[in-house]
Amino acid sequence: MLQPREADAVQLCAYVMLAEKNGWRISGGSIYYAETKQIVEVDCSDTLRETVRRTIQEVRSAIARPMPEPLYGDVRCLYCSLYPVCLPEESLFWKRQKKLSGTLRPPVCEEPGDEVLVIQSPDVYLARRGESLVATRKGKPVSTHPIHRIRSIHLFGGAQFSTQVLQLCLEHHLNLSFFSPAGKYLGRLDTLSISGLDSRHGQYRYAENPSLALPIIRSMIAGKIQNQRTILLRNSRNRSDSVVDELQCLRKKVLHAENRENLLGLEGRAAALYFASFPDVLKQQFFSERFTGRNRRPPRDPVNAMLSLGYSVLSSEISGVCASLGLDPSCGLLHVPRFGRAALALDLMEEFRPLIVDSVVISLINRNEVSPNDFVEASTGCGLLRSGHRAFWNAYVRRMNEEVSHPVFHYRLSYRRMLEIQAAQLWRIFRGDGNRYFPMTTR
Template identity: 35%
Template sequence: MRKLQNTLYVNSDCYLQLDGENVVAKEDGKVVGRVPLHNLESIVTTGYTGASPALMRACADKNIDLCFLSRNGKFLARIVGPVKGNVILRKNQYQKFSDDSFSLCIAKNMIRGKIYNSKWILERYTRDSPLRVNVELLKEKSKLLSEDYIKIDSVDTASQLLGIEGSAAQNYFSVYDNLILNQKDVFTFNERNRRPPIDPTNALLSFCYSLLTSMCTSSLECTGLDPYFGVYHVERPGRPSLALDLMEELRPVMVDRFVLNLINTRRITKKDFIQKENGAVLLTDEGRKKLFISWQKRKQEEIEHPYIKKKISWGLVPFVQAKLLSSYIRGDLDGYPPFFWK
C-alpha cells in the first residue's frame, strides 16, 4: 500500500526554490519556510511568483506532485516526472475505454457511488440532527435519490446516465442549504455556481473540488493509468477526464461533507472571504490557510475501506479506487467496485 506523506500548502505569494534536499519558500527575498523534500508527496501553491526550474526538476525526479492553483482554487498546472505507467495497462485502457459498453459499465458504477454517497449524507443529517433539519424534506429527497439509483440498472447509453445523474444532483443540492446549521447569515446555498463562485459556500466547494481533482489525477498516474482518457466526461485537450470521472463518487464524502463541517464548526467564517468587483467571492490568505490545515488533517483520518476491508487514511481513498480501476482493466476483477461509504 502506498504511504500517505505530507502535502506542503503554500498559501502566500512565495517563490519556491531548491536548497540542497529542501524546498525553500521566499517572500520578498526572505526565507519564510524550509521543508525537506523526502517528507513530501506533493506541493500545492496558490502564489503567483512560481517556482525555480531546479525545484521543478527535483520534484519530477522524486515523484513529488507540484500543483499550481489560482487564488480561488482554479487548477493552473502540474509538474510531473517521466510517465512510469505500464505501457500494457495503458494500451488496455485505450482499447477497452474505446468500447462504449465497457466504458458505460464503469461510468454506471461511478455514478452509483455518487448517488449512494449523496443519499448517505442526507440520511446522516436526519439521524444526527433531527431537531435542526427538515427531516421530512430530507427523507423525501433521499427517496428520490434511491429511485435515481435504481434507474441506473436500465441505462443503455451515456446520455441516459447523464440525465439520471443530473436529476440526482438536482435533488441532492436542492436541500444542501438545509445541511448548513450555523452561520446562516453568511453561508447559504441556492444552486451551484462557479467560474467564478459568487457566494462563500460555492467558493469553498469549488476550491476543494480542485484539490480533489489534483489528488485523483495524481492517483491515476501513480497506478499507471492515463488520467486524460476517461469513460464518462468528454475528452478535451488538457482536461483530466478520467480524474473527473473518479471524482464523482468521492465528491459527496470528501468535499461536500468536509465543507459543511468547516461551516458548521465555525472553522471558516465571514472574515475569511473577500468579494471582487466582478462579484466573485474568494478565500483570503488566512481563509485558505485554515482550509489547508483542515484538509490535511482530514486526509490523515483513518477509515475502513468498504471494499478492501482495510484501514486506510482518507487521503489514500482516490489511490485505492484508482488501483481497483486498474485491476478491472487488467481483468483481475469482474467489475469496478465504487466507493460506498456509510
C-alpha cells in the first residue's frame, strides 16, 4: 500500500484535528498527488496526532525565540530571496568588523517599485481598483498606479481616499505619510513590522544609557559634518579654505566628544559655519541673497522653505524604514523624544541631510528648475506654489533614485536603498550584533 509523505500526513491530520475541534466528525482523510495521479489514504492514528501536537509545540517555541543570526558565508544565501533584507555579509562585518575579502554583491530589492505617489490637490480622490490605485478628479480618472510599482505615498492637505486604499497599503507595507498643506510632517500609516521586540528592547536600552549611545551619535554627527564639507568642496564658487578646514577640525573633535551636550555644541558650530557658506553654492542671486541662515517654523525665505519641506519628507521616509524594521521611530539617541517628534528618524537623517535634501535644493536652483515665481511669501512665512512643489518632487525623486557608492562595502546603490542599509545597521546594533556605527559618507 502506498504511504503518504510524512509532512503531508501531518498537515492533513492537523486539518482533521482542527475540524474536529470545531464540531465536525471526520472518519479519515486522503491525499491526491496530482503529478502521479494517485490517491493515498491517511490514517489519523494516535501516533500521528501526537506528532501534530509536538510539531505545533516546536513551531510555537521557534516563534517565541529571538530571530536567529544570519548564515555567514553560506552558499544558500546566494539563492535566497531574503538576501536584500537579511544582509548576511554586511551583518557579519558590522558584528565582527573584520576586513571584507572581495566585493560584496549589492543587495538589490526587486520589490517594492520605485514610484512615489504625491497628492497635493484636495479635489483628488484615491480609490482601489483590484491591485491598483486610481486617482480621480471630479469623478474622472486622472491616473492609474499598479500597487507593486509604488514605494510610498505622500498626501498633502485634504486629499481624499477610501478605506480600501488604506487596507491595500497595509497589505503591501507601503509607506503612507500625511503632511499639512505647507509640508509639515503629521504622521504615517503604521503596518506590522518584520522583527519582534528584541530590537526595540535594545533601542530603549541604548536610549537610556548615554555611554552606549555616545559612540553611535558621535559617528552620525561626524558623518554629517564630513558630508557638509563635501557639499561645500563640490559646489562652492569662492571656497573659503578656513571654513572647510574648520569643518574638518570639528569632525575630528566630534569623534572625541565627552558627552551629548559637548557633541551638540560642536554640531551647532559646524551647522552655523556650513549655512553661512551656503549662499556661496547657489548660482541664482535671488536665492543666495535671500538666504541669511537656517530658519524654520515658518521658513522665511525660499531656500529655507525648500530645506524644511525636504527634511520633513526625508524624516517621514526614514520613519517608515525604521518602523518596518521593528524600531521605534520616536525613541532617539541624539534627539530627545518629544510629542510628535520622530527622534530616531531625525538621528538617522543627520548624515543624509546634506547628501539628499541640501543637494536637491542646490540642484533645483543651479539648474534653474525653480524661479522666484514658484514661491509665495507672506508675513506668516514663505512656501512653495504648486509649480515649485512639482519641481521639488521631480528633483527629490531623481536624487533618491541616484546611485552612490557605499563607503564600506563599495557597491553602488540608490540613496533610497542606502537609507535602508543604514537603518538595518542600527537594527543590528540594537539587537546586540555589533557596537560601532559606520555613517554614510561620500567623497
